[in-house]
Amino acid sequence: MSLWSLAVRNLRRSIQRTVLTMVAVAVCVIAFLLLRALNASWTDQITQTPNNRVVARHKVGWDQTLPVHYVAEVAKFSGIKHAMGGRWLGLKHPVQTQVYIDATAVQAEPFVQMHYELVAPEEQKRAFVAERRGLMVSEELAQRFGWSLGQTVHLKGTLFAGDWVFVVTTIYHSTRHGFGQRSVWLHWEYLNDREPVDKRDLINIISAEIFDPSQGAQLAKAIDIHFDQQDNQTFTQEDQALNASFVGMFGAILKALDVASVLILGVVLLILGNTVAMGARERTSEYGVMRAIGFGPSALIVLLLGEAAALGLGGGILGTVLAFPVVEGAASRFVQESMDFAPLLVPRAFAAAAVVLATLLGALAAALPARAALQLEVTDALRHQG
């Protein structure tokens, strides 16, 4: 029997303690993966953004507007495939006023051509383009409000006051995390015609699809230079960079999640260290015997290290396996219901890392007890009363 297997067998000597420790480590691993999943639900918005788009917004602030003719000018740039203008407006359901609806008025034709991540049957998309009062609705909102295709719906404007009448032409499914999940899209022309004459022909953003993703940054710069002499200057970014700066606005919250996820690893270390130290103390006299019959110091290190790493590994695997139902099931439902969140997903890379980390933390936790065991005189160890 090798020393390593003896180390693992030591875990059976106090089944209760071993089980408790592994469960405690598993709980911490679940917490760790939950924190990573919460963090990822923001940062995934960046990584899943298509890399072939640039977005221009007003240089000054998000509530400022650009003249609509900027869209046609951007479309003329070489390297740009499609360009569309959009304007945000708040809408709310006349009865379920607490449900947040993200509404944008868009130039329908280029919008539909560009946004392949909003998946719907082709004829529904064509119907949206053809119907002036058409409304593209996410399947989540359609379900929540009980809307069906062809239905006429009445909504209240928050940014643009009054009653709005739409026809549901399209119900789509978004394949991109955090994009369009609670959104509706309507025709910009419909909005524009309702505005007073002096407030017409305005947009908030221009989104453009480019042929070559590697040209994004250069094109963005060229667009800003083009409008630099105008009264309304643009601030153009690749869509990914735009979303990164958007997520950056919650930077403080993400940092807090990061700090907490490091702290939880500290808790894992404490729990494992505690258990290993207890075992080592109880077995001091055995270590004395082993040393006395000729085992070297490395044997003790193997024993302690093996036991601690096995504890970490066991807890890590248990926690990771349980994290999927807990995080993606219960916790995900909870955050979706209580705060309008996209579903939580355990980041796969972190799930694998958690198992490795727990094992390494186990090994690290063995360091102090191992040092104490090595410093012990054999005679003292033999005399030790558990």
Next chain:
Amino acid sequence: MAPLNLLFRYGLRSLWVRRATTVAAICGIALTVFVLAAALMLAAGLRETLLSAGQPDRALVLQGDAFAEGDSRVRQNAAQLVAAAPGVRHDAQGPLVSAETVVHVYLAQPNDENRLASVQIRGVTESAFRLRPEVTLVAGRKPAEGTNEAMVGVGLRGQYNGLELGQGFALQKNRDVKVVGIFAAERSAYESEVWVDLDLVRSTFGWQGYLSAVSVRLESEQAFDRFAAAVTLDKVQGLSAERERAYYRKVSDNLSNTISVIGGLVAGIFALGAMLGATITMYGAVSQRRREIGILRALGFARGRVLLALLVESSALALAGGALGLAFALCTQFLHFSTVNWATGQELVFRFLPAPRALGLALAVGCVAGIVGGFFPALKAARLSPTEAMRR
């Protein structure tokens, strides 16, 4: 009572004998209490910031269905209509009514050009100061009316480019404003704003003839219903009135919910981990001291006493851990926390507020984790039969 006293000392001394284990358990509980306290302090800080902006006798008049000031657009004459409504408080200079326009401007952090914040700019007149006596200058002077001078809330001071006394930034191309004053407002959300002249904002952003909202101070809290009924009567104008408190609760709901839900969820799991940690420690303590416990029982200490002694031990662990965690949590109040409130698109500065309720709740959770964790091991010890325990 001597024996009881003795038992307590015995419990505490055994913690000292197993120092390393004790420290590990204390740290585990301390981390839990720290995380929970920090999350609750942050939520309390956000509440402080947004709810102290709302005074019970103040109200806002917005466009009918607008969610926030930034979404609202009312005609200029709404201000006169509001001023004439019943229930409005008057001072020597007339009705306490402030016509305001709110816009947002991107400003970058001095150390990171890519970290843009959307800073809320409030266009105000002299009435805004009469309406909000809590706004006081802490440096510089008040901006002169009809100029391009601005004053900056202390929360934003120095955090973004141009927001320092003597500096300035561009509202629009060729429309620079100069910072001449820094103001405080009892830690309310106004401290996360920049105030400039109303007409400057309106001419710069094409708001001529329009306002975002009209703020008003009422004769009393009870005057609101009368006031609201009168203001909303005119269906053509389509105005809505809201108590300032309700308004700020509404716009902060989503953000404070997020912080408390995430904080609570995470701290809950942390607490479970700490509880298990305490259980492991106390089981270890019991199994190591079987013989001692047997002797205690043989000497005539009753089961209940032994249970009590071990519970005292785990409570001491929990209290020490809780105190340590709170000490760390209290240090966070010196941190600056700033994030966007996505309900209004406004950068909001707040702090970790050491609210007694937040601290008390965190400490209680830590103590419960320690005591519950210690309970089953203590029960096991109390059930030991003296003869078996001493035989080992």
